[in-house]
Amino acid sequence: MSVLELDQVSVDYGRTRVLDRISLTVRAGEVVGIVGESGSGKTTLARTVLGAIAPAEGRVQVAGHDVTRLRGRALRSWRRSGAAQYVFQDPLRSLDPGLPVAESIIEGLRIARVGVDETRRRTDAALNAVGLDHDLIRRLPSGLSGGQRQRAAIARALVVEPRLLVLDEPVSALDAASRDRVVQALIALRDRRGSELAMLVISHDIGSLAAMSDRLVVLGQGDIVEDGSTRRVIAEPQHPYTRLLIDSVPLIHTPSANRP
Numbered sequence: 001m002s003v004l005e006l007d008q009v010s011v012d013y014g015r016t017r018v019l020d021r022i023s024l025t026v027r028a029g030e031v032v033g034i035v036g037e038s039g040s041g042k043t044t045l046a047r048t049v050l051g052a053i054a055p056a057e058g059r060v061q062v063a064g065h066d067v068t069r070l071r072g073r074a075l076r077s078w079r080r081s082g083a084a085q086y087v088f089q090d091p092l093r094s095l096d097p098g099l100p101v102a103e104s105i106i107e108g109l110r111i112a113r114v115g116v117d118e119t120r121r122r123t124d125a126a127l128n129a130v131g132l133d134h135d136l137i138r139r140l141p142s143g144l145s146g147g148q149r150q151r152a153a154i155a156r157a158l159v160v161e162p163r164l165l166v167l168d169e170p171v172s173a174l175d176a177a178s179r180d181r182v183v184q185a186l187i188a189l190r191d192r193r194g195s196e197l198a199m200l201v202i203s204h205d206i207g208s209l210a211a212m213s214d215r216l217v218v219l220g221q222g223d224i225v226e227d228g229s230t231r232r233v234i235a236e237p238q239h240p241y242t243r244l245l246i247d248s249v250p251l252i253h254t255p256s257a258n259r260p
C-alpha cells in the first residue's frame with residue numbers, strides 16, 4: 001500500500017519549471033530521504049505533497065486522497081485530518097513562543113476535540129518516540145535547546161498520528177550535538193514504527209539522510225536522477241551528481257552499517 005504517490009508532477013513558478021514530471025511512490029512505513037543541492041526543488045516538492053502548491057500537471061495522492069483536486073473546505077478538512085504533517089527546518093515556526101511547549105504539542109488534538117485521557121496517551125507516546133523528557137515541555141520554547149525544540153516540533157506532528165511525516169531540513173539549523181540527538185530520535189522512530197508511519201526526510205546532507213533512510217531519492221535540477229535503496233545508492237551511485245554528493249561527505253553510515 002502506498003501512502004504517497006506522485007504521478008508525472010510538474011511545478012512552475014511563473015514561467016520557470018522547477019519540478020519536471022516527477023514520479024515517486026512512498027510505501028506505508030517507508031522512510032525516504034530526498035537529497036539535492038540548494039535550489040533543486042526539495043521544499044517545492046514537500047509543499048506540493050502537503051497540498052500547499054498546486055502542480056501545473058500531474059497528480060499527488062496522499063493516503064488515497066488526490067490532494068491536487070482538493071479546494072476550499074475539502075482542502076481544509078483534509079489538512080485538519082492530519083494525514084500528512086510537515087516539520088519545518090526552524091522548530092520555532094511550530095512552537096508558540098509565549099506558551100509552554102506542551103500547549104503547542106497538543107494544539108492539533110485540542111482542535112480535533114480529542115479527550116483528556118487520549119491526549120495524555122498520545123502525548124506520552126510522542127515524547128517517548130522522540131526521546132524528550134516530559135518535564136521539559138512545561139517550559140517555554142526559549143528554555144529548550146535547539147535539538148530539544150526540534151524534537152518537540154516532531155512530537156507535535158506525531159500526536160495527530162499522521163500516515164506521512166514530511167521533514168524539511170530537520171537538522172540543518174542545529175549545532176552538531178543537537179543534530180545528533182535529532183538524527184538518533186528519527187532513527188529510533190524509524191526502528192520502532194510499524195507500517196503506520198512513513199517519512200519523507202529532506203536534506204542537502206546525504207550523510208545524515210543515509211543514517212535514517214530506507215531509500216534515497218536524489219533530486220537534480222527538478223528531476224529525480226536517482227532512486228534506490230540507501231545501501232545501493234551509496235555503494236553504487238548511478239549518476240555522477242550522486243557520486244559528487246557522496247564524495248563530499250567524509251564517512252557515511254548506512255542503516256545496515258549501524259546495525260551489528
Ligand SMILES: Nc1ncnc2c1ncn2[C@@H]1O[C@H](COP(=O)(O)OP(=O)(O)OP(=O)(O)O)[C@@H](O)[C@H]1O
Pocket residue numbers: 013018036037038039040041042043044045204
Ligand atoms: N515562491 C517562489 N517563487 C519563485 N521561485 C521560487 C519560489 N520558491 C522557490 N523558487 C525557486 O524554485 C527553485 C527551487 O526552490 P526550492 O526552495 O524548492 O529549493 P530547495 O531544494 O528547497 O533549496 P534549499 O536547499 O536552498 O532549501 C529555486 O530556484 C528557487 O529560487
Ligand SMILES: [Mg+2]
Pocket residue numbers: 042043044
Ligand atoms: Mg528548501
